[in-house]
Amino acid sequence: MELYNGPLDTKEIFCRWLDDQAESNYGAYIPFVGTIRAEDDIEALSFDIYEPVLQKWFDDWQEKAKALGAVVKMAHSIGDVPVHTSSYISAVFSPRRRVALELIDEFVEDFKANAPIWKYDVKNGERIYAADRSTPMSGSGLLA
Amino acid sequence: MIKVEFLGPIGKAPLEMEAATLADVSAKLKEDSTLSEWLDRCAVALNDTMVNDLSTALQDGDRVSILPPVCGG
Numbered sequence: 001m002e003l004y005n006g007p008l009d010t011k012e013i014f015c016r017w018l019d020d021q022a023e024s025n026y027g028a029y030i031p032f033v034g035t036i037r038a039e040d041d042i043e044a045l046s047f048d049i050y051e052p053v054l055q056k057w058f059d060d061w062q063e064k065a066k067a068l069g070a071v072v073k074m075a076h077s078i079g080d081v082p083v084h085t086s087s088y089i090s091a092v093f094s095p096r097r098r099v100a101l102e103l104i105d106e107f108v109e110d111f112k113a114n115a116p117i118w119k120y121d122v123k124n125g126e127r128i129y130a131a132d133r134s135t136p137m138s139g140s141g142l143l144a
Numbered sequence: 145m146i147k148v149e150f151l152g153p154i155g156k157a158p159l160e161m162e163a164a165t166l167a168d169v170s171a172k173l174k175e176d177s178t179l180s181e182w183l184d185r186c187a188v189a190l191n192d193t194m195v196n197d198l199s200t201a202l203q204d205g206d207r208v209s210i211l212p213p214v215c216g217g
Contacts, residue, residue: 130215136212137194137214142187
């Protein structure tokens with residue numbers, strides 16, 4: 001798992017991951033890139049991350065992938081990420097395509113629901129929590 | 145004493161309190177009107193492990209994190 005301040009250098013990360021696994025005999029490499037769209041007059045999105053829980057979430061996924069003979073990868077931004085740049089990359093390597101196609105879908109969807117990352121719109125230099133696009137994590141409401 | 149920290153957009157300084165279980169933490173946080181809009185939508189971690197049981201026992205020095213709704217990517 002890799003965390004960076006500001007936008008991701010997507011090409012560097014992609015190429016490095018590909019090079020790292022060049023001799024691993026995986027038949028499929030499926031990357032996913034999240035790019036900030038220009039909408040609602042935002043200048044950027046901004047992110048807070050709680051790394052200790054994110055690391056555990058990612059480690060659990062690494063174990064799940066390993067049981068299928070696959071590897072999951074992830075990089076994410078902290079702080080401001082301007083429109084038309086990228087804040088999130090994930091990828092799956094697996095021996096065969098079917099496992100990778102299914103795993104990237106589950107991995108990205110669970111990431112959206114349970115990775116401890118908070119998103120803010122940046123408008124006129126102000127950070128506004130994206131409450132209406134955010135999802136309560138599993139087990140929410142315990143203390144209510 | 146245990147410490148309660150509020151992550152992401154909640155924007156509240158950490159609290160210290162006496163609590164034997166997460167149910168005690170719940171009772172104390174419910175007294176705080178600034179948290180009323182958050183608690184039913186927040187998940188809870190104890191020393192960075194997610195927890196789902198109000199009867200979870202707490203030890204001196206434990207750290208309880210309150211995690212509001214997320215949106216990575």
